[in-house]
Amino acid sequence: MSAVIPIQRDAADKGCADAPVLRERGQREVFCGLTGIIWMHRKIQDAFFLVVGSRTCAHLIQSAAGVMIFAEPRFGTAIIDERDLAGIADANEELDRVVRQLLSRRPDIKMLFLVGSCPSEVIKLDLSRAAARLSREYLNQVRILNYSGSGIETTFTQGEDACLASLVPELPPSESDAPSLMVVGCLPDVVEDQFARLFTAMGLEGVQFFPPRSSRSLPSVGKNTRFLLAQPFLGETARALTERGATHLVAPFPFGVEGTTEWLRTAAHSAGIPAERFAQATQVSRERAQRALERHRERLQGKRIFFFPDSQLEIPLARFLSRELGMHLTEVGTPYLHREHLKHELALLPSNTVLSEGQDVEKQLDRCRAQAPDLVVCGLGLANPLEAEGLTTKWAIELVFSPVHGYEQSADLAELFARPLLRREKLSTRTSQEAVCS
Ligand code: SF4
Secondary structure (H helix, E strand, O other): OOOOOOOOOOOOOOOOOOOOEEEEEOOOOOOOHHHHHHHHHHHOOOEEEEEEEOHHHHHHHHHHHHHHHHOOOOEEEEEOOHHHHOOOOOHHHHHHHHHHHHHHHOOOOOEEEEEEOHHHHHOOOOHHHHHHHHHHHOOOOOEEEEEEOOOOOOOOOHHHHHHHHHHHHHOOEOOOOOOEEEEEOOOOHHHHHHHHHHHHHHOOOOOEEEOOOOHHHOOOEOOOEEEEEOOOOOHHHHHHHHHOOOEEOOOOOOOHHHHHHHHHHHHHHHOOOOHHHHHHHHHHHHHHHHHHHHHHHHHHOOOEEEEOOOOOOHHHHHHHHHHHHOOEEEEEEEOOOOOOOOHHHHHHOOOOOOEEEEEOHHHHHHHHHHHOOOEEEEOHHHHHHHHHOOOOEEEHHHHHHOOOOOOOOHHHHHHHHHHHHHHHHHHHHHHHHHHHHO
16 A cells, blocks of 8 residues: 655745735736626525626626526526616515515525625615515525625635625534534535545545535534635635634645645544545545646646636645646736635745735736746636737636546646647647648
């Protein structure tokens, strides 16, 4: 049996733990928090997300969801129109009417999220009061909650944080004193099942996942609960769980072989699982993932990458690309830097990494052009112009939509970065062949 290789680092090397951060507060280019509905509606299967917003909001989630709008939808928009904006119609009465229509047509809905938007904030529609009012009406039938996905307040991954934080007060109190583990953050079912199998193999029984697949199986929480974040953007949810008495196990995030191993090891360690048992339980998956990464390392090694702030996954992904695939980090931008949640990740970054928080997009574009990286990770709005300038880009949003956590997905995650470089190579080869022919 091979031992689990501990993190390779000089004890005196603190990586970027104390590194200075360039803080910018200018114009930014990101999607709003409504975007999270696209992956969350697939997770909680008896929930419905009702955006209280404009036609723009409706178009955003419909176009982001693509063909999903033709399936039985688990999201929709209550349109705020000119009459609501002008104060002619009573927006609360309109909203109550839409909710009644929806719930009478869809008795399968057991949890309803009223999702705030820029327009609902502009007209100061109090969705928490609306949720409380409607909850009284639908007591014992439908749980009605609210959160904001407004672009005024959120980046696109904060929608999930706001949604899960709104759900924490609904979690039943834990009735047992026995320690229990909760994994927090939306994971595709297939990834959740892989982690559940690994926890069982280690001897960790009864691990709960939040959010659950059904609103009727909400995990319990209490002083005995320890939780691991599966996503780095869940600051509010972590705070709400801590207020319910739970303990946060801070760990590297489960991206790549190293991150997944350290994340699982943190869980095993907190439960007193012997190191041998942990090594045995993870060995096959770990070694298979290491082998699968090799072919991508050949393509990515030595390539220079620049991250614009977008998904809040940037720092863990930069750690994975730098340490497991040999990429060189030119700048790693993140919308928000939660130092406590990311302390292990920061310590694993090369100490000379340029870190930035927030955005002043024109200044950052200048820095990016000056660096001329091989690959730029950015939002959709920046990708096309940068491609036109000859830079190779990767859409950050794809990293949130795709299954990327855990051992089995490590090579897929690497491939997401390798593919644009391959595409660019093929394009250059074709262009030079055409030049020779002409
Ligand atoms: Fe646009 Fe705001 Fe609606 Fe998002 S919430 S789609 S930023 S109007």
